[in-house]
Amino acid sequence: xxxxxxxxxxxxxxxxxxxxxxxxxxxxxxxxxxxxxxxxxxxxxxxxxxxxxxxxxxxxxxxxxxxxxxxxxxxxxxxxxxxxxxxxxxxxxxxxxxxxxxxxxxxxxxxxxxxxxxxxxxxxxxxxxxxxxxxxxxxxxxxxxxxxxxxxxxxxxxxxxxxxx
Numbered sequence: 555x556x557x558x559x560x561x562x563x564x565x566x567x568x569x570x571x572x573x574x575x576x577x578x579x580x581x582x583x584x585x586x587x588x589x590x591x592x593x594x595x596x597x598x599x600x601x602x603x604x605x606x607x608x609x610x611x612x613x614x615x616x617x618x619x620x621x622x623x624x625x626x627x628x629x630x631x632x633x634x635x636x637x638x639x640x641x642x643x644x645x646x647x648x649x650x651x652x653x654x655x656x657x658x659x660x661x662x663x664x665x666x667x668x669x670x671x672x673x674x675x676x677x678x679x680x681x682x683x684x685x686x687x688x689x690x691x692x693x694x695x696x697x698x699x700x701x702x703x704x705x706x707x708x709x710x711x712x713x714x715x716x717x718x719x
Contacts, residue, residue: 593609596615598615602618603618604619605619607621611626613627613633614630616635618635619637621639624641625643626642626643627641628647632648635651638654639656641655643656643660646668647665648666649666651670654670656673657675660674661678662678663683667683668684668685669685671689677691
């Protein structure tokens with residue numbers, strides 16, 4: 555192919571085109587319940603000890619010890635945990651050995667396995683998931699303490715009435 559034809563091949567055919575207009579908008583905020591701030595523990599990480607977090611957590615690595623978060627804990631498919639867990643909500647896609655205390659709910663998906671006891675008002679175990687332990691579907695810790703305070707107050711009132719008689 556002659557050089558003049560090659561140079562014609564790479565020239566723009568329509569150089570007088572109007573520019574393409576694109577509307578740019580601000581990124582939307584995540585919906586409520588979607589993790590906004592989170593901590594990720596990668597699959598190449600091993601932590602021995604205690605983890606205390608104010609954020610949502612995703613664990614793809616190994617943890618041995620104790621985990622506590624006020625928000626959601628997700629154990630990824632690669633996650634392997636041998637620990638006591640305290641969280642608002644727990645979702646298990648990997649393997650967990652140890653007791654779990656969740657104030658809202660615990661979910662074990664088909665790829666998940668949990669060996670230990672569950673303490674939560676709501677529990678979802680999908681078909682195909684592995685679970686070995688006991689389930690105590692109690693009210694949240696706050697509700698339990700309120701009930702104890704109310705019961706103590708009622709008992710105290712009865713004792714005062716008995717003293718009057």
